[in-house]
Amino acid sequence: MAGLIEGKPYFCMLCGSSFSDEATLNQHVCKHKPFSCDTCGSSFAVKSTLINHLRVHSGEKPFRCEVCESSFSQRGHLTRHMRMHTGERPFSCEVCGCSFPVKYNLTKHMRVHSGERPYSCSVCAFSFSDKSSLTIHMRIHTGERPYTCEICSSTFVIKSHLNKHMSVHTGEKPFTCETCGSSFTRQAHLRDHVRVHTGEKPYSCGICGSCFSHKLSLNIHMRLHTGENPFPCEICGSSFSQQSALKNHMHIHTQKKPFPCDICESSFAVKSHLTKHKRIHTAKQKQES
Known part of the structure; x- marks a missing residue:
């Protein structure tokens, strides 16, 4: 082992290199990584890090939260978790x-x-500001959908989408309107609903100034200006600005008339046609009375 160099009192016990301060020595020692995992071959500079790593293979989670009983493989993970409870x-x-x-x-x-x-x-x-966003984005190219519903086998790109989907099966609607008591599966849906009561219309058209309570309504409105019709009929080639309009149009080809009149047994392919038709009965009733 090489001798100490004047002005560099800190030396590496593995290779004998000398350093002027302890921090530089510690950085150097990390390059050696003398502690190896027998299972996967990963190597570590500090034995305690290897011990933490081994829990990946053993599944051991010795650090338990006293509030919710969640358990963790590393103390640092428990410390971060506790901030959820303490705020x-x-x-x-x-x-x-x-x-x-x-x-x-x-x-x-x-x-x-x-x-x-x-x-x-x-x-x-x-490009993205964080690695996880890039990972999720890459699934657009790979087609990977790693999160699967155990009930209906639907697959999702993001775990949060799976969690939201599960409410379809459970029927859970945890977000309740304080004004009318309506409940919703998602907080975003409740937020949109509340605007029915407040009259708020935060989404405005930059071309004509029309305002809307939902962003989707603004997007659909913008197609009036752009002429965009992104929903084409695969049978005749007609295209529509809204998916619902395409759905109504398809009844022409299928000859379905899913909207029956409860007064005279007439039925219609489009709901708006039923609404117009019912005005005939309303007018007759007024005349007769």
């Missing part, structure tokens, strides 16, 4: 003041201010 958000943005329970979330957030998008798609050159 602690120790990592704050110096630009806008937003705070986060995990440092990595702050790192991602800072890219909102910097505009940094370091993760690029190798197929279409889209």
Whole structure:
């Protein structure tokens, strides 16, 4: 082993290299990674890191939450989890003041201010501020849908989409309107519904100034200006601005008339035609009375 060099009192016990400070020595030791996993071959600089890693294979989760009994393989994961219960958000943005329970979330957030998008798609050159967004995006190209419903076998790109889908089977509607008591499977649906009561129309057309309570309604409206008809009929080639309009049109080809009149047994392919028809009965009733 090489001797100590003057001014560099910290030396590596594995290779004998000398360093001027302990931090530089620690960085150097990491390059050796003398602790290897017998199962997968991964190597680590510190034995405690190897011990943590081994729990990936053993499934051991010795760190348990006393609030909800969730368990974790590493103490640091439990510490982060506990912030869900305590509400602690120790990592704050110096630009806008937003705070986060995990440092990595702050790192991602800072890219909102910097505009940094370091993760690029190798197929279409889209770039993203975090790696997980790139991973999800790549599934567009690969067709991968890794999350499967155990009840109906529907598959999803994102786990949250599967979680939302499960409410179809359970019938659970946990989001309730405080005004009328209507309940919804998703918070976004409740948020849209509340505008029925408030009259709020936050989505405005930049061309004619029309306002809408839902973004989808604005998107459909914009097709009046652009002339876009993205829903084509595969039988005759007619195209429509809304999927519902295409669905109504298909009744012409199938000769289905799913909208019956409850007064005279006439039936119609389009609901609006039934509505117009019922006015005939309403007018007759007024005349007779």
